[in-house]
Amino acid sequence: MQRVSRYTTECMGFPQRPALLPVTFPEPPQLDVVPSCKWLLSVYSQDILAKLEDIKAHITSTYGSILKMDSTKKITKKLAGTAKRTALWLTSVGNEHGQILISVLTAQEGAGLDRMASDLVKMYEKAGVDPPVALYVDCGCCAEAAETTKLQARFSGWPQLLAQGLSSADMDRHLTREELALHCRRRTRGVTTTVKLLEELFDVLMGSRGNDFLGVPLFDQERMEHIWRVQRKHVKCIQDPLDECFQ
Template identity: 60%
Template sequence: MEPTREPARFWMWTRFTFLITETLWCSAAGCKTSYISTSKTILDQLAMQHRLEFRLILTQRYACDIWVICFLRERALGNSPCRLVRQLRENHSREWLKFLCRYFGACTDFADRPCLLPITFQEPPEPVVIPSHRWMLAVYGRDILSRLDHIKAKITCTFGSVLKMDSTKKITKKLSGLAKGTALWLTSVSNEVGQILISVLTAQERPALDIMAADLIRRYSNAGVAPPRLLYVDTECCREDRVQTKLKQRFGGWPDLIVRLDIYHFMRRLTSGCTKDSHPL
């Protein structure tokens, strides 16, 4: 690859820095692919101790320090990309005013000195515009891709002895863009402390969960962890003729698994079964 140098603006919390980086162009015949020197394709070829030295996330025009994007990792109420952009603008404006005051002070010292010729000063530079919240989300997405292997490892090392499986349509209704309308159900399995073991998007609620159940059973087996004892669901928990339900067959790799109806749906069914117009409970 042939390197070419291009400047990139480096966004930090309190100051501006100009960074010179390289864009690598593939010299193979018929290949016109270009790579930024700190892109994921290049960084994946380095050892972990060398990769950690790159504290920047670069895009085509701008760059951002990783610790700025770290504020978006804890997504909570009030912690949004718009809030981060507002905070950046406030901090950058404060720093710009500080440097502006220093510049005017230095100009005043020169203007007060006796001189034969009139002294002219250059206009101070305008403050650089902070990127939008959409750019922050794009950089945040690149940060997630750089930690994808760690996220997968952290999720797949989560286990539990009491599981809860539930499906919902609320999440899939929020899908937009090309993913809109491609899935109807989001099914998640969590443990007794609320940690998510696995989540899948499916077009149907029940028949498409066989692969999910098989992968979950295989995960427990490969890790040498004891199978769970209980599984709480909202349907298909039991039958009157004592024949195995489809859900029990789906988790056939755990023959001792006890499937029960969770307390929330039990209370709803108890109320609907005991409450009547003639005798409201």
Template identity: 45%
Template structure:
């Protein structure tokens, strides 16, 4: 429902969060609400042997599915870049996202229909599919279309291809500066490959909520909110200065 249930300010993550977790479990019990089915985290998602500390912390929710936040997974791979100021860095991040996600075809076709009708009303006629797609913004896709993660094997295969391609000369900018550090990138990918299974969408879990509808070009489109990932929690940091009164200062 997009609600912040508990906010805790700590000096660091650790056993001190056990009280918060226990309090959250108690609140669900007191409210008579079914426990969550999925939990997105930035670390501690899985362990090769035994139970993770996170699963132990929420042991009263034995069916809880823990997933690694996909943005944090992508940021881990991006550490293999020589610099995030590289000309090809935005392209790398966009292509990495495409290796992980696929858009719902029915939703995209509905958006295309609405966009074409809308543009025709503004004297944009005879658009090809490629021209039409260039007019659809990222914000429109995220607002009106659902997307899902690809299968584990397919994701690994696509990321393997992408990393292999950008480690070659294709990953150099116009000055010949490489985007990826080959040795560092190969090590990072070797370590992080096992987490691909941790970023898949939980089976039979509805991650999208319809918040309303709008009319575009005479076509009715649904507006959606996605519950996947920890983005809503990360953005909570931006609001802390509004909640905590006092003077603001910036370190040099």
């Protein structure tokens, strides 16, 4: 269209010039018909369908040696249309590169995870990939040694994953000096001291120092006390092993 506009503009000056015969100009060429949006969507869909097997292979060929499993409600709150309010939790398993290996939408936390874990184990087995060496979770850390947790039952295909942890030598081989410099080089203070310091912090936050500039408390005391009663048992889970040496 820009070229046609330029062509007609250039032609306008010639009829005003003196000439023996009237000046005539050939018509500009017809414009090409632009494909409709339906045609473009149809071609795009056919192109995707032709590459579907390659796309599936690319998605299902993502693995990792260090996995992390976590659940969130943020994704399910964004569901719209007929899918709105049909799921409450999204549980995903990612690797050390931040890639998602598998996800599942569930009506509540915990439900449907058995099939997800089973499919993940089968995916590794079918591909002939070595099982991961570590799986980070936010539950099941306080179980007794002789007790079989739901997590161990779900990943029964990887018994070595939950039966033992990485040794100090293994950790030293995986961590670089730059990564170590990002962490505080000191030992945790033990369960008793940690509990004491946390309770002192809660006392301060529940007082006047825990209010905003209008004097409104920033924390709900009843809710904070309930959370502390539930989470207090995990203080021992975040302590350094006694047989490790820190500098």
